[in-house]
Amino acid sequence: MWQQRADVIVIGTGVAGLVAALAAHRRGRNVVVLSKASDTATFYAQGGIAVVLPDTDDSIDAHVADTLAAGAGLCDPAAVRSIVSDGYRAVRELVDDGARFDEAEPGRWSLTREGGHSRRRIIHSGGDATGAEVQRALDRAAATLDIRRNHTALQLLADDGAVTGVRVLNDDGPGIIHAPAVILATGGLGHLYSATTNPAGSTGDGVALAIWAGVPVSDVEFIQFHPTMLFDGHAGGRRPLITEAVRGEGGKLVDRQGNSIMTGVHPMGDLAPRDVVAAAIDARLRETGDPCAYLDARHIADFARRFPTVTAACRAAGIDPTRQPIPIVPGAHYSCGGVVAGVDGRTELPGLFAAGEVARTGMHGANRLASNSLLEGLVVGSRAGKAAAEHAVTTGATQAELDTVETRLALPRAKLQRAMSKYASVVRDGEGLQQLCRELEAADPREFTCRADFEDVALTTTARAVTAAALARTESRGCHHRSDFPDTDPALAQSQALEAACC
Numbered sequence: 407m408w409q410q411r412a413d414v415i416v417i418g419t420g421v422a423g424l425v426a427a428l429a430a431h432r433r434g435r436n437v438v439v440l441s442k443a444s445d446t447a448t449f450y451a452q453g454g455i456a457v458v459l460p461d462t463d464d465s466i467d468a469h470v471a472d473t474l475a476a477g478a479g480l481c482d483p484a485a486v487r488s489i490v491s492d493g494y495r496a497v498r499e500l501v502d503d504g505a506r507f508d509e510a511e512p513g514r515w516s517l518t519r520e521g522g523h524s525r526r527r528i529i530h531s532g533g534d535a536t537g538a539e540v541q542r543a544l545d546r547a548a549a550t551l552d553i554r555r556n557h558t559a560l561q562l563l564a565d566d567g568a569v570t571g572v573r574v575l576n577d578d579g580p581g582i583i584h585a586p587a588v589i590l591a592t593g594g595l596g597h598l599y600s601a602t603t604n605p606a607g608s609t610g611d612g613v614a615l616a617i618w619a620g621v622p623v624s625d626v627e628f629i630q631f632h633p634t635m636l637f638d639g640h641a642g643g644r645r646p647l648i649t650e651a652v653r654g655e656g657g658k659l660v661d662r663q664g665n666s667i668m669t670g671v672h673p674m675g676d677l678a679p680r681d682v683v684a685a686a687i688d689a690r691l692r693e694t695g696d697p698c699a700y701l702d703a704r705h706i707a708d709f710a711r712r713f714p715t716v717t718a719a720c721r722a723a724g725i726d727p728t729r730q731p732i733p734i735v736p737g738a739h740y741s742c743g744g745v746v747a748g749v750d751g752r753t754e755l756p757g758l759f760a761a762g763e764v765a766r767t768g769m770h771g772a773n774r775l776a777s778n779s780l781l782e783g784l785v786v787g788s789r790a791g792k793a794a795a796e797h798a799v800t801t802g803a804t805q806a807e808l809d810t811v812e813t814r815l816a817l818p819r820a821k822l823q824r825a826m827s828k829y830a831s832v833v834r835d836g837e838g839l840q841q842l843c844r845e846l847e848a849a850d851p852r853e854f855t856c857r858a859d860f861e862d863v864a865l866t867t868t869a870r871a872v873t874a875a876a877l878a879r880t881e882s883r884g885c886h887h888r889s890d891f892p893d894t895d896p897a898l899a900q901s902q903a904l905e906a907a908c909c
């Protein structure tokens with residue numbers, strides 16, 4: 407088994423991982439960055455980054471208030487204020503690293519507005535290609551760092567109650583990198599479901615790694631389903647997103663007969679909050695038995711110029727959005743919860759930090775406000791990098807124990823995704839979740855000697871955590887909808903920490 411040493415290990419090369427790695431590297435630490443996959447969710451982000459700019463009619467108070475309203479009583483107000491207040495600094499740092507945003511006029515960024523925001527505060531790039539620009543700039547800034555592609559983190563190693571390294575799989579087989587500080591920046595968990603907007607690497611690894619290391623995770627029942635994911639009949643896996651801005655420009659949601667889906671459901675109609683729209687589409691599909699609904703954007707002028715990414719995705723699927731309604735379904739999109747961490751990424755396990763979508767900082771509560779996740783990744787990623795750099799110096803070199811776990815429970819992936827999609831999707835109920843528990847309990851021991859097997863194991867652990875959390879939350883709140891408990895229960899207005907997958 408190969409062995410190496412670093413001061414700081416960063417797991418992930420999306421916005422949170424690269425910002426953290428740059429911060430630790432700029433403090434003189436020997437940083438090793440691991441990535442199992444070539445793409446990231448960061449790359450696919452469309453809408454933009456929510457940030458309060460100076461000298462506008464916006465304010466930190468207004469952005470905090472909007473975030474708390476979306477979070478449906480479960481945000482940590484102090485964490486929200488801390489992250490939102492640091493947004494402009496973090497964005498300026500990204501600009502110093504080479505990112506460019508669309509301008510309304512030279513020297514003034516163009517600001518757009520998305521669902522739930524009371525002001526125009528979303529900066530964007532390339533129209534609807536913000537994530538690609540963020541990723542491009544960070545990849546370039548981090549080009550001289552020690553980035554190891556095709557390296558999968560399999561296990562966090564700890565001794566005497568502190569992190570000592572990571573067990574890793576690469577083309578030479580399993581090995582160990584010893585380090586006193588590890589930053590989890592592994593992104594989301596969309597591949598718990600048959601179809602998702604997330605890239606192939608979003609298999610909940612960070613949540614599983616934390617659970618195995620005894621580190622609390624929380625709020626994992628709050629999975630945001632985007633109402634409009636492109637549907638092309640048979641495809642599972644990553645599906646393109648049709649940005650909310652299409653409805654902002656007048657796109658209408660209709661069923662196969664052309665009947666409006668949102669009329670009479672919510673005063674804001676097609677622009678109602680994401681969870682309301684996703685639940686309404688889900689209800690219509692259950693009622694009609696149709697496989698998909700439609701987003702009619704045929705009347706939007708200059709569609710291809712305004713939405714180049716969406717147009718390209720539709721054309722690749724053989725759909726011309728200017729001539730035919732776009733077939734859509736709600737799709738697993740964003741994990742609001744995750745590994746419990748502070749606003750500087752610190753977790754309960756000394757030396758372990760978490761940033762980006764994998765972390766639960768209290769920023770999103772029961773529902774994420776649009777475009778707040780890139781913001782959180784930038785701010786918490788940079789703070790976690792600094793904190794990990796300091797921690798590595800104070801702790802000094804570590805020697806990880808070599809007793810490793812080779813086998814854990816896994817359900818075959820397609821079976822797990824079918825069960826999650828059926829019982830733990832947009833709308834859940836107790837009976838379905840109990841059935842899901844039974845199916846997850848039938849998982850078999852699996853050796854994980856390749857990335858795919860490891861991901862199945864991680865998905866199964868994460869699915870158990872999501873199911874346990876969804877069962878325990880006997881109410882509807884934010885993006886967790888229970889048909890057997892349709893109301894919000896004020897007595898449950900707190901996060902529940904799960905120390906182990908107990909379903």
Ligand SMILES: Cc1cc2nc3c(=O)[nH]c(=O)nc-3n(C[C@H](O)[C@H](O)[C@H](O)COP(=O)(O)OP(=O)(O)OC[C@H]3O[C@@H](n4cnc5c(N)ncnc54)[C@H](O)[C@@H]3O)c2cc1C
Pocket residue numbers: 417418419420421422423440441442443444445446447448449450451452453454455456536537557558559560591592593594603604605607608611612647739740761762763764776777778779780781783
């Ligand atoms: C289609 C789409 C559109 C979006 N639009 C927006 C938007 O407009 N605004 C916004 O704020 N947010 C948006 N989001 C959400 C946002 O993009 C993500 O939440 C954010 O980019 C996550 O960043 P991250 O650094 O945490 O993870 P990611 O960018 O997903 O990166 C995760 C990294 O971890 C690596 N990894 C995972 N597991 C392992 C392992 N075991 N070993 C080694 N490496 C591992 C992966 O290879 C990858 O490098 C969107 C998301 C999607 C999918």
